[in-house]
Amino acid sequence: MASSFVAQRATSRDRESLDKLAAKCLDAHGGLPQLLDPDFAVALFPHESLIVIRDATQQVVAALALTHDSDDSAFFSLLALPTVNSDVASEIFSAAATLSQRPTQIFRCESVNPRLSQIFPDPASQFFSEYVMSRPTENAASPTFSVITQPWTDDSAPRFFTAYHESFRERPGFPDPSSAQWIADQVESEEFHREASLVALDDQRTPLGFVLVDDDQIWQMGVVPTARRQGLGRALLTHAVHALGTLGKPDAWLNVNLNNPDAIALYESAGFEIVGQRSRFRREI
């Protein structure tokens, strides 16, 4: 029997359909709230390569776009309603093949629902997964530190890098960037809040931990192994939530890898709740 779903190149009117699809996906299963930001949505789903999949009533049930090709991999953005089934999946995969013939396909999904995960049956295909967590900034406690802290400046930036490097070096997939590259990546963002970002130091000015605040997010935080379980992570987090409230942000957001139970425990104990999941899936053709 022929599928009742049809994949079509997007027309100019389909940007609106994409916005509606993103809103429905976020409403049903949460995910990255930036999906509703028009600039973010255009970067994630470039119009030239956008394909929409409609059901028999013309409703857009999924959208796919090629973001870039590398030597052997094609990178796609994918959104699909929580009703996604095997017919929609086969339209998604044949649409992907029309956009790129690279043997490895990587699908970036910023709003994951259980049925979307099922269209990638091999558990190893889900190679990256983060919870999206948030909490209101209202009634945020005031931070107290028993160590020295400094905000981000050109002078303190290398100390932030040391704190990052020592905190993350044992995490799986640690990218091990150079100090210059890492610092450049942070200051590149127009939404980076230098004053609200802190590095914690001991009496000898050795970095113990750090937190970076960007837009309405706790972008990155870490505590070096020798300083853990002494309350520094909680103090840095409390500071960041309070700072976001002072900046007028109603909610504090963060993303945390599903394989990081220590950090999830910290965030939950500080009032953050899981509001969605974002993942990358790999598929070989």
Ligand SMILES: CC(C)(COP(=O)(O)OP(=O)(O)OC[C@H]1O[C@@H](n2cnc3c(N)ncnc32)[C@H](O)[C@@H]1OP(=O)(O)O)[C@@H](O)C(=O)NCCC(=O)NCCS
């Ligand atoms: C996650 C991390 C920042 C926690 O820092 P920390 O200074 O040890 O945290 P705290 O001492 O303030 O702990 C606060 C609470 O978090 C929870 N927690 C922290 N580490 C935990 C662990 N290993 N196991 C269980 N709960 C833990 C506990 O509820 C703890 O409260 P408690 O000590 O009263 O039980 C630190 O482990 C770290 O840097 N990890 C590597 C980098 C990283 O994963 N960063 C976050 C990426 S999103």
